[in-house]
Amino acid sequence: MTAPALIALAHGSRDPRSAETITALTESVACMRPDLRIEPAFLELSEPSFDDVVDRLVAEGHDEIVVVPLLISDAYHASVDVPDVVETAQRRHDGVKIAITKVLGVEQAFFHVLDRRLREALSKNRIRELDALVLAGAGSSDPVANAAIARAARAWGARHKLPTIAAFASSAPPAAGEAVRTHRADGRRHIAVGMLFLAPGFLSDRVTELALEAGSVAVAEPLGVDSVVAEVILARYAVGAVELVPLEAVFS
Template sequence: MAMTGAVRRLLSYRAPRPVLLLVAHGSRDPRHAATVRALTRRLRALRPGLRVETGFLDFDTPSVESVLDRLAVEDVREVVALPLLLTRAFHAKADIPAVLRAATLRHPRLRIRQAGVLGPSPLLGAALERRLYEAGLTPADKCSTGVVLASAGSSDPEAIAVIADIAREWRHTGWCAVRPAFASASLPRTEDAVRALRAEGVRRVAVAPYVIAPGRLPDRIAAGAREAGADVLAGVLGAAPEVASLLLRRYDSAAAAPARELVGHA
């Protein structure tokens, strides 16, 4: 028996992919929002059929809450909230889950999954090296260059331990030395780590900011690098292709997660 048009349409129907909501921290520095929006554009270019939205926790607009409210009004049923964060610290553990839970209470038909943070990942290591090479280094310089892996810093011990682990592991990729540093909350500061490498006899010292977007803390990292006379200062990760690819991996993993992983569900 030939299939009717209605049956064919039913069999060929594919539910729309969940909306990707990029959750950024926000900053008073306009460079932060510009970088986030550049990353959003890269995601849309990489995955043309995927709807990508951006929301900010603070300082910038639109807020995460307002984006979720708008999606609910549009009768969007599924969202993957993807934190634009490198470590699982306070924002990933408390702020973002609270905002998402509140949205599910306001909009019971809206199914939200919170994706994992970006780090650690080999793709971030590749993005860091991309920025170092863009700043003037070459792969041949690795064996004579010490790197300060400079993160924003956190009061969360788990986040600090992750940065220390990344520095230890990155040492095995060919750099002659790698030291972690922090712009706030933890020690050492960037300038102290640069000086420590100099004291160990490292000939060339580069600072690699382990941050996504410009702002107050990245500026503090840069100031510390200049103060201590670092030879190379890389740019922030920004909209590096490796970062965009990693975001899509985190999205795909969360979108495929079982229903029990929905925000606000047991």
């Protein structure tokens, strides 16, 4: 029995660095599980599209697919866009089973990646001292999604015993520059910024620009290609694959 195929579904971006990073991340997942058929896909703005990947997999004979949304926040894209494209694909391919897993979210393990990216930024800028942090996410009109980033900021700050403010690249205040200035108003001068983005793009560039203008001493890169992120993708896949198993097979 062939295991379900895995589609790692990202949002997409006009910035080619985004698709390059997602593709490389997907390749790292495939290296961990060479027995699986694993493909990247994008909701919009990047190639290949979700429809194209599904059509290709079905043409190859795959009739079970697990979709892992490569999203940090469980907001509009997760609740509307992803189910919509999956429903459309299922209408085109009668008999094909497609399971959607929960988004990547903010896993505890991601703090290890955040720390690694922070150390890289501090080393690059020859910074030895910090007295405050900012953790930036994409931002959403959904307050629940923003609250998840705020919780992550508190947890990351507690991990380093440093005051930490959550910032957002769009849709919600404060922006990264505002967060840095708030720390500076409190007398902090050695402020670094971490990013809860999977890949570089316009939003991450905006965070960097605003943070540096406001006086941040270092801005870390997005999570990017990392074995920890790859392992979370595979963990999501494992749950989705189980959901495709008929109940009678489980209890027989």
